[in-house]
Structure formats: C-alpha cells, structure tokens
Amino acid sequence: MLEAAHAGIPLIVLITEGVPTVDMMRAVQEVKQLDEKSRAQGGPGVRLIGGNCPGLVTNGECKVGIMPGMLFRKGNIGLVSRSGTLTYEIVYALSQAGFGQSTCVGIGGDPIIGTTFIDVLPMFEADPQTEAVVLVGEIGGSDEEIAAEYIQSEMKKPVVGFISGRTAPPGKRMGHAGAIISGGKGSAQSKVEALTRAGVPIADTPSEIPDLIRQVLSKRS
Numbered sequence: 267m268l269e270a271a272h273a274g275i276p277l278i279v280l281i282t283e284g285v286p287t288v289d290m291m292r293a294v295q296e297v298k299q300l301d302e303k304s305r306a307q308g309g310p311g312v313r314l315i316g317g318n319c320p321g322l323v324t325n326g327e328c329k330v331g332i333m334p335g336m337l338f339r340k341g342n343i344g345l346v347s348r349s350g351t352l353t354y355e356i357v358y359a360l361s362q363a364g365f366g367q368s369t370c371v372g373i374g375g376d377p378i379i380g381t382t383f384i385d386v387l388p389m390f391e392a393d394p395q396t397e398a399v400v401l402v403g404e405i406g407g408s409d410e411e412i413a414a415e416y417i418q419s420e421m422k423k424p425v426v427g428f429i430s431g432r433t434a435p436p437g438k439r440m441g442h443a444g445a446i447i448s449g450g451k452g453s454a455q456s457k458v459e460a461l462t463r464a465g466v467p468i469a470d471t472p473s474e475i476p477d478l479i480r481q482v483l484s485k486r487s
Contacts (some may be wrong), residue, residue, distance in 0.1 A: 267293045271300045271312050274478035279330045280316030280380070288436060290317065290378040297380060314380025320350040320371035320372035331372065333357075341366015344480060346392040347402035348409070349430055350374050354474045356428070363476030366420055368395040375404065386485060389420050397423045398482055401466070403457055405431035408456040418464035427461045428456045428469045 270278045271293075272431045274400045278297070285293075294314065301312040315322060321331010325340040339356055347353040353372050360367060371386050373379055383401060390396045399421075403410035411431065417425050432454040458468050 267314060268296060271314070274304070274309070274312070276304075276310040276312055277330075278380070279312045279319070279321050280314060280365065280374070281319060281331055282316070283318040283323060285317045285376070286478070287376070287378055290376065292325040293330060294378055294380050303410075311387075313447065316374040316376075316379060316381075318376040319374030319379070320349075320353055322369065322371045323367070324369045325367055333370070333372065339360060339366040339369070341368065342395060342397040343367050344393065344399045345370040345388040345402070346390070346399065347456045348404050349402055349436050350375070351470060352402050352404075352428070352430055356402060356475055359473055359476055360479070363475055363480075364478055365410070368393060371479045381387070383409050384416045387413060387416055387421060387425075391423055396423065397486070398426065398479055400479070401425055401427045401461075403427065403429045403461075405429070405454050405457070408452065411460040414457075414460035414464040414466065417466060424462075425461075425466045425484055426469065426475055426478040426482060427458075427466045428475060429457045429461075432458075 267278055267280060290471045297312055297314045305311045323329045323333050323338055325338050329335050334354055337358045341361055345363050345367060350372055353370060356368060357370060373381050390399045461468055469475045469478055
C-alpha cells in the first residue's frame with residue numbers, strides 16, 4: 267500500500283484480509299496525507315479502497331479485484347457495499363431484474379478501511395450515469411449511521427439499503443473483523459433506524475432490492 271502510494275499510483279485496491287489493525291491505521295493515515303499533498307500540487311490524489319474488499323467494477327470500462335464480472339450488466343444503478351459476497355448476490359438480483367449497474371464498489375469489512383460510504387456516496391451523487399444507489403451495510407462500527415446523515419442532508423438521488431447481520435448476538439464477531447457489536451453500538455437495528463429516518467427504504471432480504479429500486483425510480487420519474 268505505502269509503496270504504491272509513495273509512487274503516486276492514484277488508486278490502490280487492497281483485497282487482502284487480516285491486515286493487522288495497527289498497520290492499517292498507519293497506512294490509511296499516510297495515504298490520506300499523500301492524497302492531500304497530491305491534490306494541493308494539482309495531482310490526481312491517492313485513494314485506497316479496502317482492505318478486505320472485493321474491489322470495484324465499472325461496467326464496460328474496468329474491473330479491479332475479485333468480483334465475478336459475468337454477473338454484471340451495464341446500467342444506471344450504483345452500489346457501495348461493506349460485504350463482499352452480498353455485493354455479488356445483489357448485483358445478480360439486479361441484473362436478473364433488468365437493472366444494470368453503473369459502478370459497484372466493495373469498500374471492505376475491516377474496522378479500518380481507506381474509503382468509506384461517505385467517500386463514495388458524493389461520487390455517485392455527482393455521476394451522471396448513476397440514477398439510484400444501493401447501500402449494503404452490516405453490523406459493527408458507525409459508518410452506516412454517518413452515511414445516513416449525509417444522505418439526508420446532501421443526496422438528491424434515491425438510495426436503497428440492506429443491512430446484514432440482524433440476528434448477530436452482541437459481542438460476537440460475525441464474518442470478519444469489522445462485523446462486531448460492542449459497547450451498545452453498531453447493531454443492525456441502529457443502522458436500519460438511522461437509514462429509515464434518512465428516507466432510505468431498507469430491504470429485509472437481498473432479493474427485495476430490485477423491487478425497492480423499481481419503486482424509488484418510479485417515484486423519481
């Protein structure tokens with residue numbers, strides 16, 4: 267990560283799982299400093315996506331990472347997800363329902379990651395190809411609650427959500443390092459409530475997402 271960042275590579279995608287948190291804290295901070303320095307000098311900046319992420323796909327243009335490209339179809343639905351495998355499942359459901367995707371970004375499920383929901387959502391808001399966004403969250407941390415505040419105050423495009431891990435007992439790590447409820451924070455309920463207050467319809471299962479997308483696009487038109 268740091269070698270690539272110092273070499274001026276503008277986009278770094280870290281698939282690797284299990285990077286020690288203390289190393290990620292150092293890397294993320296250093297990448298942010300290099301990003302600010304690059305932009306101040308008129309450069310493209312430096313962005314880190316991940317770790318523990320499946321990568322990203324812009325249909326017809328690029329695929330970086332491990333997402334199965336045959337599930338995607340070109341369209342106007344953006345997707346940002348903390349979960350890897352749920353990303354593929356939801357993309358498949360969207361494609362089967364006739365909804366192609368603009369760009370899909372797996373931001374990763376570790377506690378410390380380089381790019382969060384509120385880094386990606388403004389880009390979808392500004393992207394002329396994206397008409398609606400699917401946000402896939404999970405238990406642990408507060409990124410979804412922070413995203414809900416941004417959606418409510420800043421986003422004009424409709425957002426549909428799904429939160430995994432609703433049956434996870436407090437204190438149990440579910441799936442990977444970031445998916446843990448601790449100190450009364452990070453529960454699925456708190457995330458669902460925050461997003462619902464922001465006007466984001468929440469699917470109970472991934473298969474419900476295409477219908478919710480259909481509804482929000484219909485209302486927008």
